[in-house]
Amino acid sequence: MMGMNPRQMKKLMRQMGIKMEELEGVEEVIIRLENKEIILKDPVITIITAQGEKSYQIVPGKEEVRAVVRVSEDDIKLVMEQAGVDYDTAKKALEEAEGDLAEAIIKLTGG
Template sequence: MFPGGKINPKKMKQMMKQLGMEMETIEDVRRIVIETGSGNYVFDGAEVVATIMQGVTTYQITGEARFEPAAIEIPEDDVRLVMEQTGASADAARGALKATGGDIAEAILRLTAA
């Protein structure tokens, strides 16, 4: 990318400053969580560099992420419907709904087949 392959860090910093670009390492990062609809990406002890260019800050995260799936939220109306259709307890209906990813028909079939 650059002639000679080696860049003097001081020279690089000076060139970045001339371009209106600043980089800052954020120290003592303990945890970063990126929340999505299907779950969270969690980084423990990641390295984070903030780059500011033309008034816009961009963050670069370096590290290993683990994915934690989102907990399925089961509406009480669904629990009641499964209970009415199967005669199962609220706990059994809720458990069947969680096991089927919230699919009411599958939960009913699961409880009536048992």
């Protein structure tokens, strides 16, 4: 296959039942892991279909990694009770405090 021009390669792949197409307009791809997210900005994505199965080839433009803080429902309820705030406010404060209950409560109560 080396030395084959792109047109010949496409023809051969078509004969083998392999279809390739580029996915247009993709702004980002997010890969969520247990404790972080990998954000791929402006990726080039190729969809390869072979024998009825789709595969996605992703070539990232810019890569960004973010830590993800997971907070428990019990912690959110405790912050809600102690700070006298609603669910979303308590959850956001806990996430900003990276799960630290005391810090979240102090931030919300101002003391």
